[in-house]
Amino acid sequence: MTPTRIALVGIGKIARDQHIPALASSEAFELAATVSRSGGIEGVENYTRVEAMLEARPDIPAVSFCTPPQVRHSGARAALEAGRHVMLEKPPGASLSEVHALECLADERGLSLFATWHSRHAAAVPAAKAWLADKQIRAVRIVWKEDVRVWHPGQQWIWEAGGLGIFDPAINAFSILTEILPVPVHVTRADLHFPVNCDTPIAGEIRMSSSGGPLVTAEVDFLHEGPPAWRQEIETDAGTLTLDKGGAVMRIDGVAPQGDGVTETGIQGEYEGLYSKFAELLAGGASEVDLRPMVLVADAFTLGKRHQAPEFIDPTLQEA
Numbered sequence: 354m355t356p357t358r359i360a361l362v363g364i365g366k367i368a369r370d371q372h373i374p375a376l377a378s379s380e381a382f383e384l385a386a387t388v389s390r391s392g393g394i395e396g397v398e399n400y401t402r403v404e405a406m407l408e409a410r411p412d413i414p415a416v417s418f419c420t421p422p423q424v425r426h427s428g429a430r431a432a433l434e435a436g437r438h439v440m441l442e443k444p445p446g447a448s449l450s451e452v453h454a455l456e457c458l459a460d461e462r463g464l465s466l467f468a469t470w471h472s473r474h475a476a477a478v479p480a481a482k483a484w485l486a487d488k489q490i491r492a493v494r495i496v497w498k499e500d501v502r503v504w505h506p507g508q509q510w511i512w513e514a515g516g517l518g519i520f521d522p523a524i525n526a527f528s529i530l531t532e533i534l535p536v537p538v539h540v541t542r543a544d545l546h547f548p549v550n551c552d553t554p555i556a557g558e559i560r561m562s563s564s565g566g567p568l569v570t571a572e573v574d575f576l577h578e579g580p581p582a583w584r585q586e587i588e589t590d591a592g593t594l595t596l597d598k599g600g601a602v603m604r605i606d607g608v609a610p611q612g613d614g615v616t617e618t619g620i621q622g623e624y625e626g627l628y629s630k631f632a633e634l635l636a637g638g639a640s641e642v643d644l645r646p647m648v649l650v651a652d653a654f655t656l657g658k659r660h661q662a663p664e665f666i667d668p669t670l671q672e673a
Contacts, residue, residue: 357635358385358413360406362428363420364393366508367442371471372419375624381632385413388428403428407435414438415635421508423515426451433458438465440631444524444647445469447515456642466640467631470528474626475600481587482533484605488589490536493561493569496584497526498577501555506669511553518553520650523573526585527646529600534587536563540649543657548665555662559653 359382361372373394376384386398388406393399400406406413416432418425419442426446429439433455445468446452452468459466472478499522501511510516517524530538538561545554555576561569583599592606634641 354380356381356383357415357632358383358410359415359417360384360386360388360410360413362388362403362406362416362418363442364389364391364399365419366505368419369394371624372417372442375628378625379628379632382415382628386410403431407431407437415440415631417631418442421510421516422447423510423513426455429455430458433462433464433466436462436464438467438631438635440467440627441469443468443470443528444517444521444650445642445644446647449644449647449651452642452644452647456640459640463638464640465631465634465638466642467627467634468642468644469627469630470525470532470643470646471623471627472525472528472600473532474623474630475529475596476622477596477603478529478532478600481529481594481596481600481603484594484603485533485587485589486535488535488591490534490563490568491588491590492567493530493534493588494586495526495530495569495571495573496582497523497571498574499581499583500577500579501575502668504581507667509667512548512551512665514552516553517650518547518551519555519557519573519575520553520653522575523557523571524646524650525599526571526573526583527649529585529596530569531643531645531649533596536565536568537645538563538569538649540652540656541567543653544660545653545657546660546662548662550664554657555665557653557657559649561649 364387387393388400388403390401415438417440422444432439505511541562542560544558546556547554556574559571585596587594595604
């Protein structure tokens with residue numbers, strides 16, 4: 354099989370940690386070009402503007418975007434208008450409306466658009482979904498806490514409007530939740546803590562319900578020291594399912610872990626799964642744009658009560 358040429362837009366931490374290694378191991382794709390104003394990677398042609406790459410490389414039919422969400426829409430739109438298939442890092446955009454616009458454009462042009470949720474490809478997520486399918490859900494407790502200074506060092510965009518703050522990682526929890534729960538949920542309350550110098554929250558508590566009543570509580574925090582806590586506990590009529598380490602480990606009533614895909618450099622295998630899925634979509638001429646996780650985040654902002662938090666100082670920016 355001849356691999357599909359693909360361009361990668363935005364060569365930052367997530368691209369270097371996950372996208373580039375996943376593409377290097379992919380039989381379906383060949384990394385043919387990058388777009389980055391701060392430099393690309395050795396041996397691959399780099400451009401400073403998406404439009405320049407699209408004009409110079411008509412031989413590249415697919416483009417993967419891992420830029421910050423605030424600047425992603427214009428490049429993705431340009432790629433679709435140039436007849437290229439598009440894959441979007443999570444969250445797929447800075448707003449729901451701009452992603453809906455991209456979805457409509459892709460449909461009009463007969464192109465594939467893939468709004469990705471990498472945590473859905475964690476090792477134990479499919480097994481959790483299968484186990485929960487016929488269970489009555491009684492309660493869900495999400496604890497999603499990590500240290501922004503470790504996972505997003507020097508990334509000022511995350512504190513600017515559209516950057517989501519703590520919801521940049523917490524949307525991973527919501528992507529798993531909406532994938533595995535056999536019932537839909539909606540946000541009913543949120544308490545969000547905003548540093549005085551930031552446009553986005555650094556911590557929060559979110560409540561969600563289903564048609565049957567209160568169901569989900571989520572505690573999210575971006576100042577958690579030590580190993581990250583990426584865990585969901587789902588109480589059912591047949592026992593309690595725990596998904597830990599971002600969905601890599603599953604237990605039922607504390608028994609039978611299903612494997613561990615976590616290393617010091619992050620969760621492995623998820624981005625390989627994303628590119629495998631993108632290849633399937635291209636082969637079938639299909640798109641996948643599931644915005645349920647982003648809807649929960651948007652509703653948390655809409656319903657959220659704003660609380661003032663101390664100023665956040667990024668030590669990596671101070672060092673620079």
